[in-house]
Amino acid sequence: MNPPSRTRLALLLGIAGILLLAAIIISPMLLVSMPSFLNGDGASIDCEGGTKVEEVSDSGASDIPADYLDLYKKWGKKIGVQWNILAAVGKRETDHGRSNLAGVKSGTNYAGAAGPMQFLISTWGGKAQVAMSSTFNGYASDGDGDGVGDVYNPADAILGAAKMLKRNGAPENVRRALFTYNRAWWYVDQVEEIARKYAKSGAVEVPPQASEECDDPLVAAAPSEIVAKILQYALAQRGKPYLWGGTGPDAFDCSGIIYAAYRAAGLSIPRTTFTQWPFGVKVLAGEEQPGDLVFFNAGPGTSADNPGHVGLIVSKGKMVEARCTLCGPIKVTSYQARDNKVGFTRPLQNPDVLDQLKKLQTPAL
Incomplete structure (x- = not known):
């Protein structure tokens, strides 16, 4: 085979350079938009807590x-x-x-x-x-x-x-x-x-609920810097135990983790589920977004007008949840399949929180 001419070699090198530059530009965008990462053995990690759909044997x-x-x-x-x-x-x-x-x-x-x-x-x-x-x-x-x-x-x-x-x-x-x-x-x-x-794989797949690799895409997709801080704190608590009345740092209950996550972002909201429900501005189903709260008719003394359980929305259909002592550690779960949902609220639209946000954004004299 004859060696390539200088012109042809320069052309090939130029094309290679363009492809390399495109890969460098495009790949970070793909990492942000993809819902999962690849772990060391090439298997996908579901960052929103879903289950891997196994092929049937x-x-x-x-x-x-x-x-x-x-x-x-x-x-x-x-x-x-x-x-x-x-x-x-x-x-x-x-x-x-x-x-x-x-x-x-x-x-x-x-x-x-x-x-x-x-x-x-x-x-x-x-x-x-x-x-x-x-x-x-x-x-x-x-x-x-x-x-x-x-x-x-x-x-x-x-x-x-x-x-x-x-x-x-x-x-x-x-x-x-x-x-x-x-x-x-x-x-x-x-x-x-x-x-x-x-299962075709011969395994019972269990989603990795506490993987730090799952934080970045959810935080990056947050609608604001404040919401990103709220999500970052809440997601970091995955794997910790449920404790009734707990507000951290070692354990939380359902409203306690939300209270602590907002506090980590410099905001003060009510502590309990019963007081968080009327605090936020009501949001129509389908219009909820990360940082909002989803409430459930669950627990003693609760009703459709007085929900007793709450989760923090981290992406469409998913929430961080501290559910109960016997329900396992804090994790990302689905709220769409729950049939006892009461509604959604947006604490960030409460007038008191809006005042807090203004103070956070006002530089100190």
Whole structure:
């Protein structure tokens, strides 16, 4: 092969230089806009606390009925739990509804459990079919939109199971969630083993909730410098325990972490959920943004007009949450799937906070 001419060589070097310059300019933009980073082994880290959607293995595809598989994936993604864990529970309990044992298709078994996901009737809502317009205390759910939570209906039962697992620690603490579902460690081991076989990767993926690598894109997307400071503080508390009445630095409750995050940005807001709710300016659903608060009808003495739980929004659909002692450490979770949302507020639009912001922006004489 003949050596290239000087002209051709100069042209090639020029093109290479242009490509290199483009890469340098474009790559930081990509890092800011991408929702996840790559860790050392090339796997993506979900910086907003979501679950990785596992591909189904060949054995899983052949064992799980198609309609059940669709439901496991749908509600696993919607609620925020591993679909293969849901599927493994369905397999271990009733072979995805194919079992002919008592309580699967009608009635209850010896322990009082019913349906394809084997809910105790007492935890479902007190009876097998619950009108969703009624007041009830349980996991009865309407997965097919017919207005009734039917423990024997796979669409309803799988949604209820996803909510129960989420409530008790999934996707981060899967083993504790499964132990709450059926209080035996041998059961937990069996379900996890089935879940690994159903996943193409052979694993039960757990999102990294306390990774510092996840802070930068969320903070960079904040609508203002003040909100960036609020988010930066709140995100740094991930992994710390819940403590009722806690305002840090070692532990927090739901309103305490928000109070402390605003204080870290130089702002003073009310301390408790009950006083934070009327403090901020109400925001319509869909118009909320990072730094706003989302409230829930949860906890003793609460109602739709007096919410008892609150989270700090860090991005659309996601919040930093200190939920409860048994719910695991502070983490980023989804609020979109919660059916007990009361509303959103924007503390930064409160007149008192606006005055505080003016003082922060006014240089000292």
